[in-house]
Amino acid sequence: xxxxxxxxxxxxxxxxxxxxxxxxxxxxxxxxxxxxxxxxxxxxxxxxxxxxxxxxxxxxxxxxxxxxxxxxxxxxxxxxxxxxxxxxxxxxxxxxxxxxxxxxxxxxxxxxxxxxxxxxxxxxxxxxxxxxxxxxxxxxxxxxxxxxxxxxxxxxxxxxxxxxxxxxxxxxxxxxxxxxxxxxxxxxxxxxxxxxxxxxxxxxxxxxxxxxxxxxxxxxxxxxxxxxxxxxxxxxxxxxxxxxxxxxxxxxxxxxxxxxxx
Amino acid sequence: xxxxxxxxxxxxxxxxxxxxxxxxxxxxxxxxxxxxxxxxxxxxxxxxxxxxxxxxxxxxxxxxxxxxxxxxxxxxxxxxxxxxxxxxxxxxxxxxxxxxxxxxxxxxxxxxxxxxxxxxxxxxxxxxxxxxxxxxxxxxxxxxxxxxxxxxxxxxxxxxxxxxxxxxxxxxxxxxxxxxxxxxxxxxxxxxxxxxxxxxxxxxxxxxxxxxxx
Numbered sequence: 001x002x003x004x005x006x007x008x009x010x011x012x013x014x015x016x017x018x019x020x021x022x023x024x025x026x027x028x029x030x031x032x033x034x035x036x037x038x039x040x041x042x043x044x045x046x047x048x049x050x051x052x053x054x055x056x057x058x059x060x061x062x063x064x065x066x067x068x069x070x071x072x073x074x075x076x077x078x079x080x081x082x083x084x085x086x087x088x089x090x091x092x093x094x095x096x097x098x099x100x101x102x103x104x105x106x107x108x109x110x111x112x113x114x115x116x117x118x119x120x121x122x123x124x125x126x127x128x129x130x131x132x133x134x135x136x137x138x139x140x141x142x143x144x145x146x147x148x149x150x151x152x153x154x155x156x157x158x159x160x161x162x163x164x165x166x167x168x169x170x171x172x173x174x175x176x177x178x179x180x181x182x183x184x185x186x187x188x189x190x191x192x193x194x195x196x197x198x199x200x201x202x203x204x205x206x207x208x209x210x211x212x213x214x215x216x217x218x219x220x221x222x223x224x225x226x227x228x229x230x231x232x233x234x235x236x237x238x239x240x241x242x243x244x245x246x247x248x249x250x251x252x253x254x255x256x257x258x259x260x261x262x
Numbered sequence: 263x264x265x266x267x268x269x270x271x272x273x274x275x276x277x278x279x280x281x282x283x284x285x286x287x288x289x290x291x292x293x294x295x296x297x298x299x300x301x302x303x304x305x306x307x308x309x310x311x312x313x314x315x316x317x318x319x320x321x322x323x324x325x326x327x328x329x330x331x332x333x334x335x336x337x338x339x340x341x342x343x344x345x346x347x348x349x350x351x352x353x354x355x356x357x358x359x360x361x362x363x364x365x366x367x368x369x370x371x372x373x374x375x376x377x378x379x380x381x382x383x384x385x386x387x388x389x390x391x392x393x394x395x396x397x398x399x400x401x402x403x404x405x406x407x408x409x410x411x412x413x414x415x416x417x418x419x420x421x422x423x424x425x426x427x428x429x430x431x432x433x434x435x436x437x438x439x440x441x442x443x444x445x446x447x448x449x450x451x452x453x454x455x456x457x458x459x460x461x462x463x464x465x466x467x468x469x470x471x472x473x474x475x476x
Contacts, residue, residue: 218332245334247470257334259265 014039014209015060015097015179020074022055022064029055031233033074037179037226042201042210044224044241046217048262051230053213057181060211061097062090078179095123098172102184104164106156106171112148115156115167119175134174141207142170143200162193169200173208180204182212186219198223217257221245229253267331271340274323278344278351281316282397284309285354289393289453292358293386296446297379299370306362313355320348339470343463347400350456350463354393357449357456364449368442378443381428382450385421388414389450389457396460403468408461412475418454422447 013036022030030052037043037060045053058064059072062083075082083093106115116135117125125131135152139145144166148159156167165185172180182201186194201223204210214220220227220241227244229237229252237250248254256262288309295302324341327333333341371379392414399408425447429440458475465473 217334221334246338248335254335258337259267260263 013037014079015211016077017056017059018075018077020056020059020072020076022052022059022072023070024055024067025069029233030059030072033235035228035235035238037209037211039209040205040207041225042205042212042223043226043228044220045211045213045228045230046215046220046257047230047236048256049215052233053230054183056230057099057183057211057213060179060181061094061099063094063099065090095119095175096177097179097181098175098177100165100168100172100180100182100185103188104161104168106164106167108155108157110156111153112156112159112167113152116170116174119171123175135170138170138174139167141173141204142166143196143203144170160193162189162196165189165193165197166200169197169204173204177208179209179211182210184213184215187215194219217245217259229256231256267327267333267337270323270327270331271337274320274327274341274344277316277320277323278347279397279401281313281320281348281351282400284313284316285351285358286390286393286397288313288355288358290390292362293390293450296361296365297371297383297386299365299372301362301366303359303362303366306358310355310359313352317348317352321345336467336470340467343467347460347463350396350460353456354453357453360449361446364442364445368438368445371439371443373436374439374443378439381421381425382443382446385418385425385447385450388418388421389454392418392454392457396457396464399461399464403464405465405468408464409475411458411461415454415458415476418451422451 015037017033017035020030020033021028033052033056035056045056047053055064059076064070064072072084076084078093078096082088083090083097107118110118113135116138117127117131120131120134125134136145139148144163147163148154148167151158156164159167165188169180169185185201186197189197198219201210201212205225212220212224224241227239227241228235229244229248229250231252237244237248237253239249244253245257248257254260288306291302291309292306294300295306324345327341331337371382392411395407395411395414399405426444429444455476462473462475465471465475
């Protein structure tokens with residue numbers, strides 16, 4: 001495994017895990033993960049099914065613990081503060097570290113507008129000019145505004161799959177998170193919708209820190225600045241994306257990204 | 263696990279290795295002909311043209327593999343390097359043609375002072391040795407063999423500059439001989455450079471390290 005503990009930059013990263021382990025009941029899904037996520041960059045996590053990619057990002061916003069029987073040990077630091085320490089409210093962590101899922105999941109009974117506004121309303125924001133402004137800004141940042149600006153009261157599920165995924169990104173952005181976690185956000189989308197999301201991911205890093213789990217090697221190569229390769233719950237290699245895809249240091253990484261196993 | 267890409271890579275490898283064999287034959291014919299005073303221009307020209315066509319085929323095959331399979335890591339390094347190596351082999355052919363053309367156009371070395379054919383023959387031997395190393399190391403991906411070109415390349419460079427110096431200081435060579443031989447030693451020096459580029463590509467394919475062997 002390539003350790004990044006020695007990196008002088010490691011301490012100043014937006015997020016990092018230190019000796020992170022995670023379990024589903026007796027089954028250990030993550031083993032001693034030390035990985036760092038740089039601010040305003042896209043970090044891709046790749047690896048074969050079951051390697052722990054999704055579990056890792058779910059530990060990054062404390063969603064893993066919502067699964068019955070799930071537990072973690074070790075640390076996940078957000079701006080240097082352990083998000084698992086006793087005085088931390090997990091709900092606040094999930095506001096600061098948003099998540100976009102594999103399948104677009106707009107709230108089915110809500111309009112496009114309300115889908116974006118839902119999180120803000122839960123935080124106490126009332127309907128009005130300010131809310132309208134946040135909804136518009138979020139949809140603009142998700143590059144969806146021009147396509148839906150005249151249909152804001154239509155159901156969130158009335159738009160295409162690719163648009164629904166951008167709506168979910170707008171919903172995450174509305175809460176002004178610092179980090180956006182994306183768990184295979186394009187796996188249910190066609191190539192055109194995928195290209196839109198990829199363009200969006202690259203734009204988003206100007207304002208947010210992005211971590212994306214993907215099965216698509218070329219997608220990781222296209223959109224990310226850093227790539228982590230995981231296998232059997234361990235971090236095998238971490239580095240800048242061009243190095244990982246041109247000249248990986250680990251033979252396992254080489255075999256996986258060239259399609260020789262996995 | 264056999265991948266669809268592997269079939270394409272195997273075909274590309276066969277094409278590049280075949281090019282290497284043709285390039286070596288072209289150079290050996292051309293240099294040998296020049297030193298021994300034989301007109302090889304027609305045959306060398308044919309071989310040189312064949313190398314041009316083969317380069318286009320390698321490029322088309324490589325582009326096809328990139329477009330179809332989006333290769334990464336060692337696969338990408340191999341394809342990228344093969345495209346460069348194909349160009350180097352094409353240049354071997356071009357210089358071989360230049361040498362045989364000069365021989366035909368400017369005359370043989372028989373009218374030169376005695377030391378000149380011997381000198382160019384020795385330099386040609388060294389260059390052919392480098393070409394063989396470059397091609398054999400590519401076939402075996404033997405990085406140590408590839409790196410061994412550095413010493414000979416330095417010797418060829420030294421011979422090139424020594425030759426120019428000797429011509430200026432010592433020779434009473436005719437203009438015809440001077441022009442002809444200077445052009446040929448220059449071509450030989452460039453062939454040696456391309457042999458070094460091939461060797462550098464071998465190291466890159468095998469290790470991912472971009473090194474300079476000059």
